Amino acid sequence: AQSVAQPEDQVNVAEGNPLTVKCTYSVSGNPYLFWYVQYPNRGLQFLLKYITGDNLVKGSYGFEAEFNKSQTSFHLKKPSALVSDSALYFCAVSPSFRQAGTALIFGKGTTLSVSS
């Protein structure tokens, strides 16, 4: 079965420290990987995606993610956390772009809490 795992329900970091939100996946074929962020009472906002090419992907708000094929991981990172980064983060995978109507498979989400 194809799936996405976010092993941490919550990640707590102090402002200014680096942050990592973990994501691992299990899909057949080449994965297309995404990170979304959800602020309270808002819809999901796209942060970044990996389709092909450089394993380090840079996205919005200073976030980046590293695709590791051997570890089937796509961890979200930021060198210096801000209080405003506090939100719910979702990792998602699209199993195959050739499959019509392929839905994004979402992880359960990780709540990031940045303290001042």
Next chain:
Amino acid sequence: EAQVTQNPRYLITVTGKKLTVTCSQNMNHEYMSWYRQDPGLGLRQIYYSMNVEVTDKGDVPEGYKVSRKEKRNFPLILESPSPNQTSLYFCASNPTGNRPYEQYFGPGTRLTVT
């Protein structure tokens, strides 16, 4: 402004009373989709549409209907809502379902069925 809109944003209803949640996008996207978000489960796809008049079931379609008569609109219909359909619903769109584009999400509709 490019956006996906949903209405209503909040809805409290009773079991069995038919309801429709509207979704509209102004980006001329071919692909539209409905998800529900439940604590600890992430987002799960209900239905999707590859284009006008083309719809198909997602992972959790039971109890829902959709239609796609126009490219910009993709309403979600609950013919006989039940309490287990209490959830946060998101509509999403992207240019096409045949490429790994990021999806654009609406603001969400919080539905409570009593």
